[in-house]
Amino acid sequence: MKVGIIFGGPSREREISFAGGRTVYDNLDKALFEPVPVFVDSLGNFILLDWQFIYKGTIRDFYPPVEALPESEHGLQIYLESLGELSIAEQDKIIANAGKRLQPNEFKEHFDFAFLALHGPYGEDGSIQGLLEWYHIPYSGSGILPSAIGIDKAAQKKLLKQNNFATPDYRTVQYADWAKQEQREQIFNNLVADLSLPLVLKAPHQGSSIGVSIIKENNFAAFEAAMERSFFTKTIYKSQWLALGEEKQLMSMKQLVDIREGIGMPVMLEDGTIVYHPEELLNKINHTFNTSATDSLTLTNIEHEQQVLVEAFIRGKEFSCIVVQNEAGEPIALPPTEIVKGSEVFDYRSKYLPGLSRKITPINLPTEQIQQIRKATSKLFKDFGFNVYARLDGFITDNGEIFLNDPNTTSGMLPSSFFFHQAAEIGLNPSQFLTYIIRTSVAERLKTGKDTVKLTRLLNKLDKAIKEEQAHRGEKVRVGVIMGGYSSERHISVESGRNIYEKLSSSTKYEPLPIFLTGSNDEHRLYTIPINIMLKDNADDIKEKVHYFEQGGKPHPVLAEIAKEAESITRKYTGRSLEEPQRITYSQLKNLVDAVFIALHGRPGEDGALQTELEKLYIPYNGSGIRSSRITINKYETNEILAQHGVPVAKHAMAMKEDWEKDPEAFFQSIENEFKYPFIAKPADDGCSSAVKKIKNRQELQAFAKLIFREMEELDSDCAVTLQLGFKEEFPNKAGFLVETLISREGAKHFLEITGGLLTKYAPDGTVSYEVFEASEALAEGEVLSLEEKFLAGEGQNITPARYAADPERRQKISDKVKEDLRRVAQILNIEGYARIDAFVRVLENDEVETIIIEVNSLPGMTPATCIFHQTAINGYKPYDFIDRILQYGMERTKMKAEV
Structure with a gap:
């Protein structure tokens, strides 16, 4: 079956859609499906994308192409909409660099089924669904009406209340009212009086936590800034702007035009002028403030929100629950996941970068309360008329009250998303879950009574192919994918390992087996792990689960019950049930696999230790041999060898803990005598940008040494501030670090x-x-x-x-x-x-x-975006x-x- 994967789009979530489309493209079972990439640009053009572009890190890396970009003095990054009003001929020229323009009436020549990986307006609101129905193309997920409901947070609120679902109390603020400056303080006071503090502000048509803020204190200025964020407008004040200086103005501009954190482009000025390019906007702001008496400038995105949803804050555990349908059309709520985050808002970065938040599945509650959440989400799925699958979010308070919020007809499809994370709890790997989504979606479209002959044939053909594939599974090459480790790179290693697993599991040639490594340099502990544990949020969560089962823990009773409910799905798509983690030796590993893919980074993995064990048993593995791995793991030794062969490297030296402990002042002076500030300090044997810092003065050098040579696991907070460490940024503990000249x-x-x-x-x-x-x-x-x-x-x-x-x-x-x-x-x-x-x-x-x-x-990182x-x-x-x-x-x- 040819599956057109429709991704990208005009929304602010286009980058997540682009990455999700790539996940679907890679994970579709190649024995059943031929993926056809259909990229939608920000003007709504459909493009049959040359497959090479799917593997770019961002849309901006290839579209619009470099040759179509105007000169930009500051190298500001742009999307297509910043090129201004383009003629069809100009758009065609740009499109030709990425693929071939597709008209909707040509869809059926290229694919039999549309898999929708679009997010936000135009993708989740019934628009694309209606277009596909018009052209008789079956598509994934919910139909037109539930999609229209699923995109509008304000409309959802009314429906939730009408259907007797508890939902946080709310008000809406219309843009026309907000535009009247004299009313703003009164609006704030009314909201505080009606809903009490804290207030939660949301942009009603956005996902991925874009345009979300929490106002905790009675602070009108903070409220006004948050409202602007949700409306996608921004008022810039002359005095503040001029005080920033050129460098900070540029940083502020980058944040301002960012489609997730800022207001995006194009913007309208107060006089109705539309500005398309960030460079033009920067010049306009500077010109206005330098040549006129204007005190402020208000910028408004041309597709700003018309209202803001303001909700009462709910204190409780936050959860997310994927609900799917069985073949009888009945909803099955998968195990709800608790989101434990480092800040009040589960923001874009926390959602999509491994290790920044924790997803606990099932939510840490008594069984009875978990079942109440499942019952409520299943009822909502049914009452709202959702089809195939949906993601339903909410809160449960300390007294057990369940508040449902933000039902979504489309979920993010990155490898770490709830979508795959919860499906794994019934034993479906991403490839199998996508097959389930496609098969169930075809069956749902059949229920509409349209194209019944064509859809029945499509369904029968797919069912036959699924059965045939099950029969030939044992003929594949078995590959153990080793991931995890115990270094600061362990979370990225898990991302790499999962990506390798997923690429192999969707192939016609390989059968991957996930293997988690933990322990220490003295003793590697290897465990075979089932798919649900492999798809836990990060390496620490996997390790915790492995140890839980090793100490005699049993599967959560709710998971066992859901697995039973979903038996018909599991049997059809996997043919097997979940197993518990098992500790294995290297000798046992040899009996389980034909080859190994080491997806570890740093030590162990890249240092020759694993390679030594595998070579003893003649187990094939990826990457360099023992001797080469032992050299390249050590950046200092690598530099030394390359320099001996005349290869240019940075001037370098090792700074050792014993010298620092003996005489800190002499230690710092010896570095300063040899290296001018600024220079680079980094661990000699860690990668993934772990603790790589540009050191600009003695204070930063002292902070770096104190952190890397510390005895405790915790980081000194003053040093972390000095080095501007990010939230949850890891800093390894070493006996020495590498100092290098800053290459310029x-x-x-x-x-x-x-x-x-x-x-x-x-x-x-x-x-x-x-x-x-x-x-x-x-x-x-x-x-x-x-x-x-x-x-x-x-x-x-x-x-x-x-x-x-x-x-x-x-x-x-x-x-x-x-x-x-x-x-x-x-x-x-x-x-x-x-x-x-x-x-x-x-x-x-x-x-x-x-x-x-x-x-x-x-062993370079093999994550999807690398x-x-x-x-x-x-x-x-x-x-x-x-x-x-x-x-x-x-x-x-x-x-x-x-x-x-």
Whole structure:
């Protein structure tokens, strides 16, 4: 069956939709479905997307294409809507760079079924559903009417009350009333009188917690700013703006035009002028404040909200519950998840970056109360006429009262989303859950009485294919995917491992087995884990669950009951039931798998320790061998070896804890004598941007040393403030750290940070040959590339291929030189399988190239948003193809060693 995955769109959630579309594209069972990517741009054009672009980190990385972008003095990032009023011909030219324009009447030529991964207005509100019905295309999820209800938080409130559901008390504030300045304080006072503090403010048509604020105190200024945030308007005051200075004005502008945190573009000024480009807006603000007596400027997004929903604050546990239908059409509420967050609002960052919040499934309550939540959400699903699946959120108070809120007909589809997390509790992996969604959606469309002959045939064909696939499952190559670990990189390792698992589980060739590693350097503890534990929120949650079962814990009674209720679904799509985690030895591992994919980062994983154990038993594995791994894990040793071979690296030195303990002042002076501020300090054997800091003065150096050399697990709060550590940012504990000069332009005409991937294969004579990919240019918002920019969908920007020069021919010549430098590094270090090499590149006047190596990752991050997949796509490898090549190399290497 050809499945058109419709994703992107005009909404503020387009980046999450883009990442969710990629998840669906990768996870659709390739034995049953052929995925067809249909990207919707922010003007609503449908584009049959060239598949390579799916693996870009953000929409802005490829659309609009670089050649369509106007000059931007400050390099401000934009979406298509910032190019102004474009003619159809101009739009077609832009579209042609990404794929082929699709008219809705052409849909049926390209796909049999539409999987909707769109969010927000136009995607969840019945618009796309109506369009697809008009053109006789079956689609996923709810129909037109429930979708229209599911998008409008204010309309939902009325329906919830009419159907006798407890929901927080609320009021709405109309934009026309808010626009009258003299009424604003009265509006605030009335709301406080009616609803009491705290107040929860929401933009009624947005998801992903966009436009949500909580006002805790009787503070009108805070309320006014929060209302503007929900309406997507912003008043800029002249005195405050001019006091910022140029650098902070630029940072403020970046936040202002951000579609999630700010108001987005285009904006309308008070005189009705529409400004499209952020650069134009920056100039307009500066010109207005520098040439006129105006004290303030109000900017309003042209698609701002017409009203704001204001709710009473509910004190209680917050939960989210996915409700699905069985084949009889009856709702089954999956186990509700409790959201434990670090701040009042479960915001965009907390939702989508692993490790920042905790999802506890099922919610930590007595069984009776969990069942009450399930009963209430199932009733709401039925009363609102939802189909196939929905995500229903709410609160339960200390006295057991259940308040339901924000029913959603579409859920986020990132690997860490509730959507997959809860489905795993009945034993469905993401690939199987998507099959369930498609099959159930076709059956739902059939109930409408439209296209019954066509839909019946489609359903019968799919049922037959599902049965056939079950019969051939035992013929696949078994791959143990090892994830987790005990370093500060453990959460990213789990993300990488899950991504590898999901790519393999949707293939026709491999049967993956998730394996969690914990313990210490002295003793690795390996556990086979079921899908529901693998999809826990982060490595610490997985470890907790593994230990719970190891100590004799039993599955939660609610989970057992839901599994029983969902038996008909589980039997059809998996053919098996969930098992408990089992501790295994390396010898037992050999009997369970044909090969291993190590998805660990740092120690253990990249240090040769695991490789040593696997080689003893001739278990094939991915990546470099023992000796090479032992070198590349240590950035200092890697630098030393490369420098000996004449490869440019930063000036570097190790700073040791014993010297710091002996004489702190001498320790700091010795560093300052050798390195000028600012310089880089980082752990020598951790990756994922863990504790990489630009040190600008003695105070920061002292804070860095105190944190990395600490005896306690907790971080000193003053040091954390000095180093501006983010919420829940991990800082490893080490006996030494690496100090490096800050690599700078030094007169080069072009200077950029790049990351380049490579793949190895055996030549016919048994030697190793290297395929080096086009490198990505990494753009950091702050002083160094952050964890979010590397791994969070929609954050950061990686331009692939890197922009070494404007002229394509010159760019390619420079790129070839850089690739040759990266190949030489790989040969010196005897890299095998695949790797990622990070570097700075200086392009000099005569196009001479200097490639300064920063670090070598022998097991690079393999999360869905990582840029190595952008690079492999240029060479024609989808992520699965790349992973397949990596495994093939490992199996060939082991076979050759066994034959010697």
